[in-house]
Amino acid sequence: PDAEPSADSPIALELADVTRRYGDTAAVDGVSIRVRQGEFFTLVGPSGCGKTTTLRLIGGFEAPSSGTVRFGDRDVAGVPPEDRDVGVVFQNYALFPHMTVGENVAYGLRFADPPGDVSREERVTELLDLVDLPGMTDRDPDELSGGQRQRVAIARALAPGPEVLLLDEPMSALDAKLRERLRMQVRSIQRELDITTVYVTHDQEEALAVSDRVAVMNAGQVEQVDTPRRVYRRPTTRFVAEFVGDNNVFSGTVRDVTPEADAVDRSVEASAGDRLATLAVDDTSIRVALGDRSVDDGGGSDGRRSVRVGDRLTVCVRPEDLRFLEDPDSSREGAANALRATVESAEFLGETTRVHLRRNDRSLVGRTRDPLSGVVSVRFDPTAVHVIGVDRDGTVD
Numbered sequence: 104p105d106a107e108p109s110a111d112s113p114i115a116l117e118l119a120d121v122t123r124r125y126g127d128t129a130a131v132d133g134v135s136i137r138v139r140q141g142e143f144f145t146l147v148g149p150s151g152c153g154k155t156t157t158l159r160l161i162g163g164f165e166a167p168s169s170g171t172v173r174f175g176d177r178d179v180a181g182v183p184p185e186d187r188d189v190g191v192v193f194q195n196y197a198l199f200p201h202m203t204v205g206e207n208v209a210y211g212l213r214f215a216d217p218p219g220d221v222s223r224e225e226r227v228t229e230l231l232d233l234v235d236l237p238g239m240t241d242r243d244p245d246e247l248s249g250g251q252r253q254r255v256a257i258a259r260a261l262a263p264g265p266e267v268l269l270l271d272e273p274m275s276a277l278d279a280k281l282r283e284r285l286r287m288q289v290r291s292i293q294r295e296l297d298i299t300t301v302y303v304t305h306d307q308e309e310a311l312a313v314s315d316r317v318a319v320m321n322a323g324q325v326e327q328v329d330t331p332r333r334v335y336r337r338p339t340t341r342f343v344a345e346f347v348g349d350n351n352v353f354s355g356t357v358r359d360v361t362p363e364a365d366a367v368d369r370s371v372e373a374s375a376g377d378r379l380a381t382l383a384v385d386d387t388s389i390r391v392a393l394g395d396r397s398v399d400d401g402g403g404s405d406g407r408r409s410v411r412v413g414d415r416l417t418v419c420v421r422p423e424d425l426r427f428l429e430d431p432d433s434s435r436e437g438a439a440n441a442l443r444a445t446v447e448s449a450e451f452l453g454e455t456t457r458v459h460l461r462r463n464d465r466s467l468v469g470r471t472r473d474p475l476s477g478v479v480s481v482r483f484d485p486t487a488v489h490v491i492g493v494d495r496d497g498t499v500d
């Protein structure tokens with residue numbers, strides 16, 4: 104309990120090349136994922152990408168058109184939901200209004216006895232304590248707030264002591280503040296029980312905030328499975344870069360690869376030993392540090408070590424790594440990693456302001472503390488440029 108599952112925790116459940124078709128469309132298209140015991144694993148992606156269908160396949164509410172779902176090493180094909188040892192909270196899985204809170208939780212025990220040596224009443228009390236609703240047994244659901252009701256639904260799902268908890272957008276009906284509180288509560292309940300959890304959300308911020316690992320889905324497929332930090336900092340596809348964190352994505356051809364010491368323009372920063380690749384992007388150039396930086400998470404190979412002149416690179420720069428100068432210095436125009444752009448709009452978010460910029464037909468997203476308007480000069484360091492993919496003769500590393 105309270106420890107994160109390590110990379111060698113046993114696999115609690117696995118989808119191997121699972122496809123689910125409805126007529127001509129594949130709602131889930133060749134998905135392979137492995138969830139470890141005790142892991143908080145999140146499926147995130149835009150509406151219609153197949154998250155709910157994937158969860159329903161795990162729960163046994165749908166059968167795959169092809170592929171295999173395993174719990175541990177047991178193929179669960181044909182095993183109905185009530186025999187899968189899963190607790191499920193669906194988006195709009197409302198409580199029964201004519202039952203008390205306690206009766207709603209006890210309903211979770213209709214197929215099973217309480218785990219351990221406790222009575223049903225004791226189990227209900229235990230669960231209401233767990234979800235931080237002590238003493239609420241005799242309340243009616245309509246006396247509770249939305250967040251409290253969802254916690255009752257979670258208690259009901261957990262009542263029989265399932266191996267796996269499945270949560271499908273359990274907070275979608277709640278307001279922003281409550282969502283934030285409930286997601287931390289869900290995370291802490293999950294940690295306390297050390298229960299394998301698969302969580303569905305379309306909200307990338309929520310996914311990053313609560314998960315051990317995240318699977319980013321797009322059009323029925325999984326684009327990347329990684330820790331929140333890696334999904335955010337080291338996206339492996341353009342879609343992931345754009346979906347998680349508003350990244351600015353550029354593609355260009357490598358004109359030049361130089362040892363850092365030989366870089367002509369000394370005003371750009373790179374760490375000692377980095378090689379620098381210069382990409383031609385539209386009418387400007389972007390310089391990328393190719394060093395093996397372990398900025399945050401132990402590095403990892405993304406193909407940039409082998410970058411050569413002539414390769415086509417797709418790279419991204421996070422909004423918070425853009426720096427702005429109002430009153431742009433036109434003498435720097437044309438230098439690497441310096442662009443002039445026009446501020447189109449700004450969203451004040453409290454802690455920061457998200458600015459939307461335009462340069463020719465390209466849009467960029469940045470973050471600042473200070474208000475910005477008009478034409479600005481945008482800069483970023485070569486070390487802030489992440490290589491998403493390298494395309495050499497049509498193959499992406």
Ligand code: ATP
Binds near residue numbers: 149151153155305
């Ligand atoms: P949302 O966040 O909007 O719920 P989602 O990512 O959970 O989306 P799914 O609900 O899994 O996506 O749906 C994936 C695709 O499969 C969608 O195009 C959907 O219309 C389709 N689909 C899902 N269930 C069915 C069904 N029972 N019959 C036909 N098409 C379906």
